[in-house]
Amino acid sequence: MKKTFIALTLLLTGFTLAFGQAKKPTLMVVPSDVWCSKNGYMMEFDNQGTKIKIPDYKKALQEDADLLLVISSINDMMAERGFPLKNMESALKTLASNAAEDNMRSSKETGASVAENPIDMLKKVAKADIIIQMTWTINKTGPKKSITFVLQGLDAYTDKQIAGANGTGAPSFSAETPVLLKEAVTAHIDNFTGSLQAHFEDMFANGREIIVRIQTWDDWDGDLESEYGDDDDELGTIIEDWLADNTVKGRFSTTDMTETMALFEQVRIDLYNAKGRAQDARRFVKGLSKYLKNEPFLIPNKVVMKGLGRATIILGGK
Amino acid sequence: MKRIINKATILTVIFIAFGLVSNAQLSKKRKAQKDTKAWRYEIECVGIGKAGTKVIKVWSYSKKAKVAVAQAKKNAVHGIMFQGYTGGGQGCTSQRPLINDPSIEQQKEEFFDNFFNINGGKYMKFVSHSSDATPTVMKVGKEYKIGIVVTVMTNLLRKDLEKAGVVKGLSSGF
Numbered sequence: 001m002k003k004t005f006i007a008l009t010l011l012l013t014g015f016t017l018a019f020g021q022a023k024k025p026t027l028m029v030v031p032s033d034v035w036c037s038k039n040g041y042m043m044e045f046d047n048q049g050t051k052i053k054i055p056d057y058k059k060a061l062q063e064d065a066d067l068l069l070v071i072s073s074i075n076d077m078m079a080e081r082g083f084p085l086k087n088m089e090s091a092l093k094t095l096a097s098n099a100a101e102d103n104m105r106s107s108k109e110t111g112a113s114v115a116e117n118p119i120d121m122l123k124k125v126a127k128a129d130i131i132i133q134m135t136w137t138i139n140k141t142g143p144k145k146s147i148t149f150v151l152q153g154l155d156a157y158t159d160k161q162i163a164g165a166n167g168t169g170a171p172s173f174s175a176e177t178p179v180l181l182k183e184a185v186t187a188h189i190d191n192f193t194g195s196l197q198a199h200f201e202d203m204f205a206n207g208r209e210i211i212v213r214i215q216t217w218d219d220w221d222g223d224l225e226s227e228y229g230d231d232d233d234e235l236g237t238i239i240e241d242w243l244a245d246n247t248v249k250g251r252f253s254t255t256d257m258t259e260t261m262a263l264f265e266q267v268r269i270d271l272y273n274a275k276g277r278a279q280d281a282r283r284f285v286k287g288l289s290k291y292l293k294n295e296p297f298l299i300p301n302k303v304v305m306k307g308l309g310r311a312t313i314i315l316g317g318k
Numbered sequence: 319m320k321r322i323i324n325k326a327t328i329l330t331v332i333f334i335a336f337g338l339v340s341n342a343q344l345s346k347k348r349k350a351q352k353d354t355k356a357w358r359y360e361i362e363c364v365g366i367g368k369a370g371t372k373v374i375k376v377w378s379y380s381k382k383a384k385v386a387v388a389q390a391k392k393n394a395v396h397g398i399m400f401q402g403y404t405g406g407g408q409g410c411t412s413q414r415p416l417i418n419d420p421s422i423e424q425q426k427e428e429f430f431d432n433f434f435n436i437n438g439g440k441y442m443k444f445v446s447h448s449s450d451a452t453p454t455v456m457k458v459g460k461e462y463k464i465g466i467v468v469t470v471m472t473n474l475l476r477k478d479l480e481k482a483g484v485v486k487g488l489s490s491g492f
Contacts, residue, residue: 021491021492022491022492023492024489024492025492077369078488080370080473081487081488081489082487082488082489083488083489146409165411167405167409167411168409169366169409170365170366170407170408170409170410183366183409184409186366186367186368186369187366187409187410187411188411190413190414190472191411191412191413191414193488194414195414196488197486197488198418200488200491201486204491
């Protein structure tokens, strides 16, 4: 009896550990485009006559000691709250070393290289589910100096600002810039984590917010206006009905719908699926993919994912 | 015999004096506890402290100045937990309270009664004030309004509340 009880307890504990946790988003601190531009860390490209500027994060991280101080302070304070962040500098270094390793790697038997399509190449960037974008400006009035500090938590998939804190510190005659910066981080981090906490609480209560896109291959003979079933419902409407049945309280918005594409935003999905496993956008959309593959639709399709919060189904083939 | 009587008299007087002093202290504590029950106070930020701390000025009210001083620390911790503060001078930014849901105080009444107990409640661990700092005393009607600058260890306080299950940690649920 005692052994059975112990075994049951262990089983329950194991189940809780395995399935009781939602997928944890990754966070990374990134300097804003405004900061990079003001401090001369931009790269300029000529794109068919149009000049395009993009931030040069590598240069900024290699040359700006104040930036390192701020990133390190934010990382420390978030780690102290049990939420360690992805370090941008390390992520960039890992990408570079992985690329070098992949270039050198070949099969021992056939000499084949690692397969990589153009999309794989595009996806090789430092990424996180939530970007903590920061900006600071140094204000000078005569000999006095103060710092305006802005922290924004941006959802990488929905493009929404989910957390934020900003303000201007007390003017000082004598304090060095790093001291003022450290003070600014200390002053704002509690408010920032407070709003991030509110976002997570909303997510646990109302589900994770994701983006679902539907696209079609150009050689597919059907489209989103094709009619199915006894009621001759259009495929677009059928997909909307599936979303209404499978989202939390039927919450989603149809942002765009044409015969070749559909975009659904503010799609709220359960954090766990029917099996009790943690669920992200890909797992959720797999359900729709299966539904469309089966009778009466029999539409072959391909699921493409982007992190925890964005997934696309391309109809008409793999 | 006379010497023994004298000794006994002196001892009795000492015991009575000791009793009166401790009774007065107890009465002051009781008064402070009673006055704090209503949570009448105001807090304002007076500067950015070290990481994980908040430097605030807490204004407490009581008919006796000493009682107001005694309840200041309690009010400061309560304010950080349930009120937060708006920004101000000295680079202060507005601060959210550690507990977003005020009804928690009623839901976990026993926890907060123990936490804010004037006789060794846990709140004392999370607040300090310099004995050199001079309180600002104002007479408002029949009572005193006394302002004292205190430092609240917000990081330690938040961790303790997380441990007690009063608030959720940032990573809870993941």
